[in-house]
Amino acid sequence: MGRFILRRLVFFAITLLITSVLIFALIRAAGGNVAAILLGKNSSAEEILKLSTELGLERPLPVQYFEWMNNFLHGDLGQAFRSKQLASHLIWTQAPVSVPLSLGGLLLAIIIAIPLGTYAAKNFNKPSGAFVALLSQIGIAIPVFWAGLLLSLVFGVHLGLLPTGGWVPWTENWVGSLRSLVLPVFTLGIVMASTLTRYTRTAILDVMNEDFVRTARASGMSRRVALIKVGLRNASLPLVTVLGLLAAEMVGGTVIIEKVYSLPGISRMILDNVTAREVVVVQSTVMVIVIYVMTINLIIDLAYGLLDPRIRVGK
Amino acid sequence: MMEDFALKVENLVVSLGDLVAVRGISFVIKKGERWGLVGESGAGKSLTALAIMGLLQDGWDTSGAVWHDGINLLTASDKKLSTRRGRTMSMVFQDPTTALNPVAKVGNQITWILRHHMHVNEKEAIEQSLALLNKMNLPRPESIMDSYPHQLSGGQRQRIMIAMALACYPELIIADEPTTALDVTVQKQVLRLLDTAVTERNCGLLLITHDLPVIAAMCENVAVMYGGRIVETGSIAEVFTNPRHPYTKGLLASQPTLDNIDLEGGTRLTSIRGSVPPLYAMPDGCAFAERCDFATDKCKELPELDDQSQRVACWNPIAITQKGA
Ligand SMILES: Nc1ncnc2c1ncn2[C@@H]1O[C@H](COP(=O)(O)OP(=O)(O)OP(=O)(O)O)[C@@H](O)[C@H]1O
Ligand code: SF4
Ligand SMILES: [Mg+2]
Numbered sequence: 001m002g003r004f005i006l007r008r009l010v011f012f013a014i015t016l017l018i019t020s021v022l023i024f025a026l027i028r029a030a031g032g033n034v035a036a037i038l039l040g041k042n043s044s045a046e047e048i049l050k051l052s053t054e055l056g057l058e059r060p061l062p063v064q065y066f067e068w069m070n071n072f073l074h075g076d077l078g079q080a081f082r083s084k085q086l087a088s089h090l091i092w093t094q095a096p097v098s099v100p101l102s103l104g105g106l107l108l109a110i111i112i113a114i115p116l117g118t119y120a121a122k123n124f125n126k127p128s129g130a131f132v133a134l135l136s137q138i139g140i141a142i143p144v145f146w147a148g149l150l151l152s153l154v155f156g157v158h159l160g161l162l163p164t165g166g167w168v169p170w171t172e173n174w175v176g177s178l179r180s181l182v183l184p185v186f187t188l189g190i191v192m193a194s195t196l197t198r199y200t201r202t203a204i205l206d207v208m209n210e211d212f213v214r215t216a217r218a219s220g221m222s223r224r225v226a227l228i229k230v231g232l233r234n235a236s237l238p239l240v241t242v243l244g245l246l247a248a249e250m251v252g253g254t255v256i257i258e259k260v261y262s263l264p265g266i267s268r269m270i271l272d273n274v275t276a277r278e279v280v281v282v283q284s285t286v287m288v289i290v291i292y293v294m295t296i297n298l299i300i301d302l303a304y305g306l307l308d309p310r311i312r313v314g315k
Numbered sequence: 316m317m318e319d320f321a322l323k324v325e326n327l328v329v330s331l332g333d334l335v336a337v338r339g340i341s342f343v344i345k346k347g348e349r350w351g352l353v354g355e356s357g358a359g360k361s362l363t364a365l366a367i368m369g370l371l372q373d374g375w376d377t378s379g380a381v382w383h384d385g386i387n388l389l390t391a392s393d394k395k396l397s398t399r400r401g402r403t404m405s406m407v408f409q410d411p412t413t414a415l416n417p418v419a420k421v422g423n424q425i426t427w428i429l430r431h432h433m434h435v436n437e438k439e440a441i442e443q444s445l446a447l448l449n450k451m452n453l454p455r456p457e458s459i460m461d462s463y464p465h466q467l468s469g470g471q472r473q474r475i476m477i478a479m480a481l482a483c484y485p486e487l488i489i490a491d492e493p494t495t496a497l498d499v500t501v502q503k504q505v506l507r508l509l510d511t512a513v514t515e516r517n518c519g520l521l522l523i524t525h526d527l528p529v530i531a532a533m534c535e536n537v538a539v540m541y542g543g544r545i546v547e548t549g550s551i552a553e554v555f556t557n558p559r560h561p562y563t564k565g566l567l568a569s570q571p572t573l574d575n576i577d578l579e580g581g582t583r584l585t586s587i588r589g590s591v592p593p594l595y596a597m598p599d600g601c602a603f604a605e606r607c608d609f610a611t612d613k614c615k616e617l618p619e620l621d622d623q624s625q626r627v628a629c630w631n632p633i634a635i636t637q638k639g640a
Contacts, residue, residue, distance in 0.1 A: 125373060211413035214370055218408075219428045219479060220401035223393050230416050237418075309418055309463040 001312045004305050012298050019290050020072075024065050027283050037277040038081050055081070068283065077288070078280030080273070087281045090269055091288055096170055096177075098265040099292075101184050102254045106246065106296075108189030109196050114239075116193070117200020122227060124205060133201060139194025144253050148187040148260035155183060165262040184261045188253045192246055199242045203235040210234070233307075240304045247296045251289060318385070321346045321487040321519030322367065322404075326379040327389075329362045329371065329543075334594045336362050338543035339379065346486060349513065349520040351530030351551070353566065354540030357591050360523045363540075364489045367521075368406050369396040383487060402432040404487040405480035407509070410496045411472035415464040422460030425479055432483045447478040451508055470501035474508065481512050487519045495525070506533065527570045531555055539563045542591060542602030549625030557635045559627040562587070562603045601629070609633075 035051040036043065052058050056067070071078065077087035116132055123129030156164030162183050168176030207213060208231050216226045255267035266285065273281045305311045322344040329337035337359040344350050352360050365371045367381050369388055381388040384403045388396065400406075408414045416424055425447065426440035435443065441460070448456035451474040464472055473493060480488055490509060494502035510533050513520045522534060530537055531551055538548040539560065547560040558564040565587035589606035598604060600615040607614070613630040620626040625635075 209372065211408065211410060212416045215408065215414045215476070215479075216416060217370055217397070218368060218400050218406045219424075220397050220399075220431050222397040225397070230419075233418050234416070307418070310465045313463060313466065 001305060004311050005302065008298060008301050008305075012294060015294060016291065019294075020069060020287060021065070023283060023286050023290070024061075024068065027279060027286075028061065034277050034279050068280070072284060072287065077284035080276075080278045080281050082276065082278070087284045090281065091266060091285055094264060094266040094269050097167060097263050098254060098258070098267065100181055101188065101257065101263070101265065102250050104181065104185040105188030105192060105253065105257075106243075106250050108185060109192035109246065110243075112189065112193040113196035113200050117197040118204055118227070118232065120197065120201040121204035121208070122224075124201070132197070136194045136197040136201070139190065140198065142191070142194075144187065144191050144256045145260050147191055148184070148257055151183050151187050151190075152261065165260075167263050180261075180263070184257045184263060187260070188250065188257050191253055192249060195249070196239075196242065196246060200235070200239060203238045203242075204231055206238075207231050207235045237304065237308055240300055240307065244297045244300045247293050247300070251293055318382075319345055321348070321383065322521070323382040324363075324367065324379070325382070327363065327366060327381060328378045329359065329366045330376050331374055335597070336543055336594055337366065338597075340538075340540070340543075340545045341379075342538055342545065342548065344487065344519040344521060346519055347517040348536065349522065349534040351534040351537040352521060352523045352540060353525065353527060353530060353537060355566075355591050356525075357594075358540040359543040360540055361491055364406065364491045364521065364523060367489060368400060368404065369393070370400075370406075398432075401428050401479075401485075402483045403485050404489070405483075405485045407473070407476050407480050407488065407490040407493045409492040411469050411476055412496065414476055415472055417464055419463075420460065421462050421464060421467070421475055425460070425475070425482060428479055428482045443482070444478075447482060448475070450512070451475070451478045452504070453478075469497050470505065473497060473501075473505050477505070477509055477512065481516065484516055485518055487521070488513060489521045489523070491523045492525070493522075494529075509533075527555075527567065539566065542597055543594075544602065544628065545620065546603070546629065547625070547627045548620070549623075553625040557625070557633075559625060559632040559635065560603075560629050561607050561609050561631075561633065564633060565606075 033048070033052075034057060035048045035055065039047055039051060049058075056064060068078070075088070077091070079086045080090070116136070120129045120132035120136070124133075152164040155161050163180050164183070165180075167180050170177045204227070208227065212234075213226050213230055216230045217223065221229060251267075254265065255271075257263070258265040258267050259271075266289065270282060270285050273285070320343050324343070325341050326339045327337055327341070328335065328339050340359075340363065342350065352363070354360055362371065362375070366375075366377050367383075367388060369391070371377070377389050379389065384399055386395065386399070388399070391399075415421065422441070422444060425444040426437065429435050429440040429443055430437070433440075433443075444460060445456045448459055453459050453471060453474055459467065459471070459475070467475070473496075477493070480490075488509075493509065494505050497505060506529060509520075512518075520534070522530060524530060534551055536548070536550055537554050538545045539554070539562065540546070541562050547554060547558065547563045554563060555567065558567055565585070568585045569587060587606055592598065592602060592605065598615075599617065601607070601610070601618055604610045604614045609629075609631040611631060616630075618628045618630050620628045621632075
C-alpha cells in the first residue's frame, strides 16, 4: 500500500505540472494582445507597449511561466488589472457557492445511483429493471441546462417551493443559502446520477457473472445474498474509477448550472474574467479548479486502494 | 422416507432457446458411490453439472427432474436451493484462480459456509475451518485463513475450494475438471485429497474430467457423454475393458497407455476423426454417425440406451470379447 500511495502522489504531482504548462500555453495562445484588449480600442501603440512591459508580457514565455508558478506556489495567485482584486480573494468569495454545489451534486448522484443501478441490475430481465435502465438513458441524453430549466420551471415557477435563481450569502441567512442551492444541487445530482446508474447496473451485471459469485452461490448464498455480500463490494471497484471521471463532468456541469440559476460561483467569475482578458486571474483560478478535481481523484484512487486487497496487500 | 441415492437425474434436458445442449440424460448416484462423466469438449458435461446445482446462467431452460435430498432441484426456488447448496451438495469448479472472492479473506469465505449452514458460532467456525485446511495438507492454516486469494497459488486455492465443498459433510460433490487448471504435480495431490475426503465422508461423487485414467482410478462407474446424450454407461471394469460404443472405444484408444506408447517417445495414439457436430446441426439420429466406422442406414434413427448392465446407445455395438476384471 505504501508504494501504491507513493506512486499515486508522484502521478498527482506530474499531472499537475503538465496541466499547469498546458493552461499557461493555451491561455497565452488564445489571449491575443492582452495589453491592447485591457486598454480598450482608443489606446496608442506606446501605451500598449508600456502596459505590456509593466505586466511583464514582453519577457520570454518560460520566464513568465516560472514566475507565475513561483508566485502560485507561494500563495500569490495574482490580481485583476482593472479591479485590482486579488485572484485568491475572488476564489475565496465564490468557493462557498461552487464547492457545496459540486460536492453536493456528486454526493446526491451517488445516493441516487447506487440503489437505483443495483435495482436495475437485479431486475434486468423484468420490465421494472428495463424501465430504470431507460430512465437513466434518457437522463444521460438530457442536456444539463435543459434539466435545470425544467426543474426550476416546475419547482420554482409552478409550485413556488424554491427560488429559481439568485443567491443569499451564507453569512446573511444560511437557510436562504441552502434553499438557493437545492434546485442547482438536484439538477447536477440527477444528471450525474443518470450516468452513474447506468455504470452501476453494468458493473453489477458483470460481477454477477463472475466465477466467484457462482462459487458464493454454490456455497449457499441465494442470488440476493450473493448480490449484497459479494456483488456490491466487487462492483464498487470499477465504480470508483467511474467516480473519478464523474468528478470532471461535475465541473463542466457546475459551469452551466451556475449560469442557469444565476449563482455567483467560480465558473461565472472565470467567464467574466475571460471576457475581460484578466489573464492572470483566469490562469490561477483554472489551476485551482484543476487541483480541486485532481484532489478528488486522488482521494478516490486511495479509496480504491483501500477497497481492493490486491493493491492494499502484496503477494 | 429415507432415500438411498444422493442424486437421481431423470431425463434432464438443458437448452438455450432453440439450442439443446443436454438431450435427456438419466442416471442415479447412490450415497458413497463415485461416478465419472467423460466426453469430448462440448458434450454438455458442465451444463449438466450446473443444471443439477441450479447455477445455469440466465436464459437457460431445463426439463426433466433432478432429485436430491427430497426435492426436485429443477423446480425448487432459489431460496430453497440455497439451503442445499454447500450443505447437502457442493461443487468444485475448474478454475481456482477466479473462483474465490478476490476482496474477502479466505478464512471468512470458509467460515461463512459453516456459520450459514451449521449455525456454529464464530469461534467454532474458525476451529473447524482450520481443521479442514489441515486436512487439505495446507501448511500454516492460520496464515492462509488470513490471506486474500491473490496471495495463494492455484493449488492452494483449489484445496481451499475442496475444503469449502466438504465443510458441511455434503451427500453429493460435483467436481468439474477440478485439476485441469493446475500443474501436473499438483493435480495428483489434489485428486488424492478429493479421493480420501470422499471415501472418509461417504459422499456421492460426480467427477467430470477428460482424464480417463483418473476416472479409472477414482470411480466405480462411468457415463460417457456425446452430443448431449449418455451413449454408454456401466462399471469402470466393464466399460474400460470392453467398450461397447464405438465412441467410447475411440476415446479409450486416444489415451496413452502402456500398450500404445513406445520407449522412443513415439505414440500410436489414434484420435477419433472429425469433430462433434455443433448444437445447431445435431442430427436426428445417432450424433456420432458421421465419425463412426460402424455406421449403417439404421443409424439415421436415434439409438436408445439398452437394458444391459453395461448400457449402450448404439445400433451396432461392439461385441463383448472378454469378461471384465
Ligand atoms: N453460454 C453459452 N451460450 C451458447 N452455447 C453454450 C454456452 N455455454 C455452453 N454452450 C454450448 O453448450 C454445449 C455444452 O457445453 P458444456 O460447457 O456443457 O460442455 P462440456 O462438456 O463441459 O465441455 P468442456 O469439456 O469443454 O468443458 C457446447 O456445445 C457449448 O458450445
Ligand atoms: S448407432 Fe451407428 S453411428 Fe452411432 S455409434 Fe452406433 S454404429 Fe456408430
Ligand atoms: Mg466443461
